[in-house]
Amino acid sequence: MGTSLRELPILEVVAPRLRPASAPVPERLPQPRYEPTPLDARPHAAEIAEWLEVAETTPLLELGARAHALRLRKAAPDVVTYIVDRNVNYTNLCVTDCKFCAFYRRPRDPEAYVLPYWEIGAKIDEAKALGAVQVLLQGGHNPYLLLDWYTGLLRYIKEHHFIHVHGFSASEIDIIARVSKLPIDRVLLELHDAGLDSMPGAGAEILVDGVRDVIAPKKIDSARWIEIHEAAHELGILTTATMMYGVGESLEDRLEHLLKLRASQARALARGRGYYTAFIAWSFQPLHTAMEAWDVRLGSGMDYLQITALSRLILDNFGSVQVSYVTQGPKMAQIALTFGANDFGSLMIEENVVSAAGTNFIMPEREMRRIIEDAGFRPRRRYQDYRLVEEDDEGCPCCVARWRLRAAHGATGAGRPVSVAHRAQGPSTPLS
Numbered sequence: 391m392g393t394s395l396r397e398l399p400i401l402e403v404v405a406p407r408l409r410p411a412s413a414p415v416p417e418r419l420p421q422p423r424y425e426p427t428p429l430d431a432r433p434h435a436a437e438i439a440e441w442l443e444v445a446e447t448t449p450l451l452e453l454g455a456r457a458h459a460l461r462l463r464k465a466a467p468d469v470v471t472y473i474v475d476r477n478v479n480y481t482n483l484c485v486t487d488c489k490f491c492a493f494y495r496r497p498r499d500p501e502a503y504v505l506p507y508w509e510i511g512a513k514i515d516e517a518k519a520l521g522a523v524q525v526l527l528q529g530g531h532n533p534y535l536l537l538d539w540y541t542g543l544l545r546y547i548k549e550h551h552f553i554h555v556h557g558f559s560a561s562e563i564d565i566i567a568r569v570s571k572l573p574i575d576r577v578l579l580e581l582h583d584a585g586l587d588s589m590p591g592a593g594a595e596i597l598v599d600g601v602r603d604v605i606a607p608k609k610i611d612s613a614r615w616i617e618i619h620e621a622a623h624e625l626g627i628l629t630t631a632t633m634m635y636g637v638g639e640s641l642e643d644r645l646e647h648l649l650k651l652r653a654s655q656a657r658a659l660a661r662g663r664g665y666y667t668a669f670i671a672w673s674f675q676p677l678h679t680a681m682e683a684w685d686v687r688l689g690s691g692m693d694y695l696q697i698t699a700l701s702r703l704i705l706d707n708f709g710s711v712q713v714s715y716v717t718q719g720p721k722m723a724q725i726a727l728t729f730g731a732n733d734f735g736s737l738m739i740e741e742n743v744v745s746a747a748g749t750n751f752i753m754p755e756r757e758m759r760r761i762i763e764d765a766g767f768r769p770r771r772r773y774q775d776y777r778l779v780e781e782d783d784e785g786c787p788c789c790v791a792r793w794r795l796r797a798a799h800g801a802t803g804a805g806r807p808v809s810v811a812h813r814a815q816g817p818s819t820p821l822s
């Protein structure tokens with residue numbers, strides 16, 4: 391059941407990004423032309439050239455072996471971790487019209503919804519009963535929801551549930567800031583204070599604006615995505631980073647994406663507060679999307695293994711690389727565990743976004759553990775910051791520390807316990 395929506399002028403606040411473009415892309419062109427930026431005009435051009443040579447001249451199995459050797463040094467060699475959580479898509483109403491998305495509904499579509507707080511709470515109750523230690527909140531860019539709705543939701547969750555809240559991608563943060571007419575750091579601070587514990591890396595797609603202009607022209611650009619993550623890191627908020635490939639991008643684009651992330655992580659680690667915990671790549675799933683008819687080369691299994699291996703090698707300052715069994719299937723995920731990945735991602739009790747595009751590899755926990763064991767590793771449950779779940783835990787350790795400190799200082803926000811736990815803990819796996 392959805393709540394009633396207030397009437398707000400939508401187009402006024404969510405006009406498409408304006409970017410000078412040499413070759414504007416018509417809105418309804420079924421096969422848009424995309425001209426990749428010349429290598430020497432790209433950021434990180436020299437490193438892209440080096441990695442391009444590695445990618446093009448190294449046999450895939452050798453690339454995987456190199457990545458696996460690094461993974462064995464960076465994470466417990468015999469363990470593959472995963473987290474038990476539930477995705478809650480609090481709204482599917484969105485005005486950003488990404489051409490790769492099958493999940494969203496436009497305003498006034500009868501299927502558009504906003505979940506009321508109680509229904510989100512009921513989903514969390516179900517998830518906790520199944521052992522979930524985290525809820526992932528993600529939704530469309532809903533211009534009817536102001537910052538107060540989000541802070542109200544977070545306070546409601548924290549009042550009724552002791553659970554880690556991982557939520558709101560950079561582009562959701564951007565839309566909250568735009569409709570609420572507030573700066574990003576204020577929005578992040580208020581969300582964090584109300585109960586947001588960490589942030590997912592969704593919305594990155596390919597962090598190259600030439601690609602974004604074709605597949606998601608209304609979405610934030612790559613610099614804004616990075617700016618928002620770095621603002622979160624500044625507050626001590628841990629985030630993840632993602633890539634959705636197979637949307638017509640070049641190998642240079644993928645490498646530029648990874649090198650931008652490595653540079654951003656280097657800045658985060660130098661500041662010593664929040665940072666990226668993990669990188670996750672998945673391939674574009676075309677069914678039911680506007681891009682279904684486009685003539686783009688979709689990601690192959692070989693692409694997935696190459697991206698996994700390259701991400702492990704290039705992101706040598708990231709602690710973890712996750713597989714995406716939801717898009718690649720369990721067998722490919724097993725192989726990826728020897729191509730640089732050390733984490734199986736989340737046991738999603740509910741998932742609506744990828745499944746809307748026709749892909750559904752959701753599995754029960756015992757099956758996930760069997761798949762990990764069959765690949766030669768010990769499965770271990772973890773928390774969002776990659777600490778392992780132990781039997782005598784009181785709950786998510788970062789939340790325990792954060793909310794104990796809050797209780798000690800009162801609930802007014804004085805002595806706000808933002809990054810204390812993470813500063814003390816640091817990355818969960820050694821960083822080079």
Ligand code: SF4
Pocket residue numbers: 484485486487488491492493494529530531561
């Ligand atoms: S990917 Fe997100 S922002 Fe883009 S259309 Fe879908 S719900 Fe909206």
